[in-house]
Amino acid sequence: MEDTADSAQAARARTGDGAEVGDFSRWPGILRLALGVLLPPAAVLTNQELIYMSGVWVCGLHYSAALHVVPVLCLILCAGAGVTSYRDWQRVGGGLEEEHGSAVVTRTRFLALCGMGVAAISALLTVAQWLAVFVFGPCMRA
Numbered sequence: 001m002e003d004t005a006d007s008a009q010a011a012r013a014r015t016g017d018g019a020e021v022g023d024f025s026r027w028p029g030i031l032r033l034a035l036g037v038l039l040p041p042a043a044v045l046t047n048q049e050l051i052y053m054s055g056v057w058v059c060g061l062h063y064s065a066a067l068h069v070v071p072v073l074c075l076i077l078c079a080g081a082g083v084t085s086y087r088d089w090q091r092v093g094g095g096l097e098e099e100h101g102s103a104v105v106t107r108t109r110f111l112a113l114c115g116m117g118v119a120a121i122s123a124l125l126t127v128a129q130w131l132a133v134f135v136f137g138p139c140m141r142a
Contacts, residue, residue: 029088033108036085036115040078040122047074047126051133059139067138071130078123085115 050070058066089112092105 029108032084033088033111033115036081036088037111037118039081040115040119043074043077043081044122044125044129047071048129051129055138064133064138067133068130071126071133074126075123075130078119078126082116082119082123085112085119088112089116 047070051067054067054070058064088108092108092112
């Protein structure tokens with residue numbers, strides 16, 4: 001009986017199907033992978049919309065420091081999604097590909113790498129949108 005358990009554990013170690021990888025075959029792990037890819041672009045779009053919407057409000061109050069709150073929160077969301085994707089990538093062993101990896105390991109590695117890339121690009125876009133807040137005053141109209 002022990003030989004069967006040891007051989008199953010050795011097979012899991014070879015394929016990367018340990019307890020950590022088992023999390024990615026159920027909905028909490030899959031949701032975490034999906035949020036790593038989908039949350040940063042949603043944060044960038046929300047950042048752009050809220051900056052445009054709050055411009056008139058900030059112009060009326062003459063309190064332009066309020067425009068800096070939204071980009072900071074969006075950068076925190078992008079960074080959090082990137083860190084989560086990085087941790088997921090580390091949990092399946094890192095690297096780019098594995099010769100004897102299962103479909104769950106390959107999918108998790110791909111989505112985690114995509115999540116890190118999307119989070120980095122989204123953070124860069126958020127910073128670019130934030131620079132416009134510094135350059136243009138809230139009461140400037142075309």
